[in-house]
Amino acid sequence: MTSRQRDEWxxxxxxxxxxxxxxVLEHTIRNNGGYLSQACSAAxxxxxxxxxxxxxxxxTVPPVPPPFAGVPGPGNPAYASGAGYNGPQGPEWDRLILSxxxxxxxxxxxxxxxxxxxxxxxxxFNRDGSxxxxxxxxxxxxxxxxxxxxxxxxSQAAGLAMARKRRGDxxxxxxxMSDGEFQSGQVWEAIQAMAFHRLDxxxxxxxxxxQQCDGxxxxxxxxxPLDKRLKAFGARVIRIDGHDVKALARPAGLKPDGRPxxxxxxxxxxxxxxxxxxxxxxxxxxxxxxxxxxxxxxxLLDSL
Amino acid sequence: xxxxxxxxxxxxxxxxxxxxxxxVLSADLTGSTEIDLFRDTYPERxxxxxxxxxxxxxxxxxxxxxxYCPLVHTFAVFIYRRAYDQIAVSVAYPHxxxxxxxxxxxxxxxxxxxxxxxxxxxxxxxxxxxxVLECGDATEVxxxxxxxYGVRGPVYVRMLRGEIPRLFDPSEPMALGRTRTLSQGHxxxxxxxxxCTEEALRALRxxxxxxxxxxxxxxxxxxxxxxxxxxxxxxxxxxxxISMENHSIIGGLGTIVAEQMAGAGLGKKLVRxxxxxxxxxGASRPYLAREYGLDAQALIEAIEKLVGERxxxxxxxxxxxxxxxVHSSAKAEAL
Numbered sequence: 001m002t003s004r005q006r007d008e009w010x011x012x013x014x015x016x017x018x019x020x021x022x023x024v025l026e027h028t029i030r031n032n033g034g035y036l037s038q039a040c041s042a043a044x045x046x047x048x049x050x051x052x053x054x055x056x057x058x059x060t061v062p063p064v065p066p067p068f069a070g071v072p073g074p075g076n077p078a079y080a081s082g083a084g085y086n087g088p089q090g091p092e093w094d095r096l097i098l099s100x101x102x103x104x105x106x107x108x109x110x111x112x113x114x115x116x117x118x119x120x121x122x123x124x125f126n127r128d129g130s131x132x133x134x135x136x137x138x139x140x141x142x143x144x145x146x147x148x149x150x151x152x153x154x155s156q157a158a159g160l161a162m163a164r165k166r167r168g169d170x171x172x173x174x175x176x177m178s179d180g181e182f183q184s185g186q187v188w189e190a191i192q193a194m195a196f197h198r199l200d201x202x203x204x205x206x207x208x209x210x211q212q213c214d215g216x217x218x219x220x221x222x223x224x225p226l227d228k229r230l231k232a233f234g235a236r237v238i239r240i241d242g243h244d245v246k247a248l249a250r251p252a253g254l255k256p257d258g259r260p261x262x263x264x265x266x267x268x269x270x271x272x273x274x275x276x277x278x279x280x281x282x283x284x285x286x287x288x289x290x291x292x293x294x295x296x297x298x299x300l301l302d303s304l
Numbered sequence: 305x306x307x308x309x310x311x312x313x314x315x316x317x318x319x320x321x322x323x324x325x326x327x328v329l330s331a332d333l334t335g336s337t338e339i340d341l342f343r344d345t346y347p348e349r350x351x352x353x354x355x356x357x358x359x360x361x362x363x364x365x366x367x368x369x370x371x372y373c374p375l376v377h378t379f380a381v382f383i384y385r386r387a388y389d390q391i392a393v394s395v396a397y398p399h400x401x402x403x404x405x406x407x408x409x410x411x412x413x414x415x416x417x418x419x420x421x422x423x424x425x426x427x428x429x430x431x432x433x434x435x436v437l438e439c440g441d442a443t444e445v446x447x448x449x450x451x452x453y454g455v456r457g458p459v460y461v462r463m464l465r466g467e468i469p470r471l472f473d474p475s476e477p478m479a480l481g482r483t484r485t486l487s488q489g490h491x492x493x494x495x496x497x498x499x500c501t502e503e504a505l506r507a508l509r510x511x512x513x514x515x516x517x518x519x520x521x522x523x524x525x526x527x528x529x530x531x532x533x534x535x536x537x538x539x540x541x542x543x544x545x546i547s548m549e550n551h552s553i554i555g556g557l558g559t560i561v562a563e564q565m566a567g568a569g570l571g572k573k574l575v576r577x578x579x580x581x582x583x584x585x586g587a588s589r590p591y592l593a594r595e596y597g598l599d600a601q602a603l604i605e606a607i608e609k610l611v612g613e614r615x616x617x618x619x620x621x622x623x624x625x626x627x628x629x630v631h632s633s634a635k636a637e638a639l
Contacts, residue, residue: 146398155394156362158359163371164370189358
């Protein structure tokens with residue numbers, strides 16, 4: 001690979017990351033509400049996963065999501081997950097599990113930027129009768145598990161990984177997690193089990209943005225030192241700058257060594273939209289309080 | 305009456321022999337849920353998950369999505385109380401074939417309130433997509449495996465262990481949605497489930513000798529509850545119906561029958577024998593059965609009240625109830 005090719009992939013990732021921020025900002029202004037800080041912190045992580053870290057194929061489903069066709073059950077055998085937006089499933093392909101489905105808006109924006117979903121799909125966000133739900137469900141584009149109840153994504157992903165390991169699949173299970181989830185006991189039960197059962201076909205990227213619903217993670221319930229805690233539980237831990245795409249891509253290329261791999265990506269919840277910093281310390285959900293504030297963000301959007 | 309020891313212990317190994325998709329998950333109660341022979345016979349298909357039920361249930365959901373049939377084994381309370389959200393979100397919503405085997409229903413353990421499952425049917429049957437089964441004897445403990453395996457979605461099984469009577473002929477295995485009519489009569493209907501069927505059989509045998517004609521039906525499929533024959537029988541009963549279950553009177557068999565009767569517009573009396581909206585405590589099965597009114601004598605008392613007649617039946621009239629010693633060799637520990 002030439003240095004020019006290397007630069008090409010990194011610039012493509014940065015371009016998609018910028019596009020994710022722009023689309024989520026646009027959505028937040030239009031709807032006067034959105035998970036904007038999550039786009040700022042996770043844009044490079046999500047873009048790197050799709051473009052560099054994961055081995056996935058092109059989307060297998062129509063670019064405009066069809067209407068919601070009912071919950072799963074014996075009377076609805078045709079129920080389908082949103083995994084088709086992440087490409088075909090098969091022994092050789094990687095899978096992506098979005099654990100905090102509060103990040104769904106960020107994921108949808110990424111799918112549009114990547115050409116996996118049409119912009120009309122994002123326009124369906126939180127509309128009655130649509131699968132493009134606010135808190136993504138397994139039928140939502142880019143999702144394949146129920147993860148809105150925090151802490152359950154990693155355990156389900158571990159079950160998938162165990163099944164894939166037993167079958168000898170080469171494809172791995174990637175999990176995107178938020179740092180707040182590490183307050184939940186189930187997450188530690190899962191890490192413990194993944195280390196014990198040697199599920200080294202799992203790669204967990206954590207958006208360590210230090211933010212949760214009530215405010216700063218450090219003030220709601222401390223989870224640090226997260227790297228040391230995870231290592232003590234038997235995980236292989238790499239802590240990096242979550243906005244450096246080369247640093248983000250590198251761990252996915254490591255040879256598995258028997259331990260589940262956890263990439264702690266330290267991020268800035270205002271990155272790329274510094275105007276958000278004025279809303280600190282509460283960044284979990286962005287709703288403009290005054291029209292002047294909304295105007296300021298609109299001007300920013302126009303300049304991006 | 306034939307008493308069998310460690311039915312599941314032996315049967316599971318035989319049953320799972322030709323089912324490579326079946327995995328057994330344990331939460332540190334391997335001997336206590338009779339899956340130690342499975343572990344030793346098929347170590348590759350046995351997954352030790354530790355005392356971590358929330359992870360175990362979500363993990364099982366992940367396995368089921370990939371085509372495996374995980375059989376989750378632990379005490380019932382640790383399934384539905386400790387991991388309810390995980391069952392709802394990771395298992396029931398996606399309609400996955402995770403089979404949950406909950407041991408120690410109701411009065412079956414001296415382990416006290418932390419170990420006694422008294423409201424599991426109530427909780428599990430209110431979950432969409434869930435099938436709920438209860439075993440009443442050795443034949444059902446054996447044949448529930450095929451029933452649970454045959455259901456496409458999640459199944460919760462109230463399981464028995466240790467020394468278990470064989471009440472039903474092995475040639476008549478449990479079948480989904482099929483009740484067992486154990487006696488005929490138009491005076492009243494008795495519906496029993498689980499271990500209460502054995503108690504009801506004792507009481508009714510004596511009462512029928514005294515001239516009372518009782519239709520006795522054993523129920524093992526609690527959800528889906530599609531038993532039109534039960535409503536027809538109640539409609540024909542002179543005095544009404546008595547339900548008898550090793551579970552709270554809220555949400556279990558008695559409640560299900562009440563719902564069905566109300567829906568059918570049946571104006572008959574219903575007496576619910578069960579745990580009367582109270583926690584239990586640590587004591588032996590016969591002691592708790594007497595204290596909480598779940599034994600043959602309790603059924604006789606309820607029938608006397610319903611029909612307004614005294615039958616003067618004493619303990620001596622009842623056949624000797626089979627007692628399982630607390631420290632039995634058929635159990636891994638004294639719980």
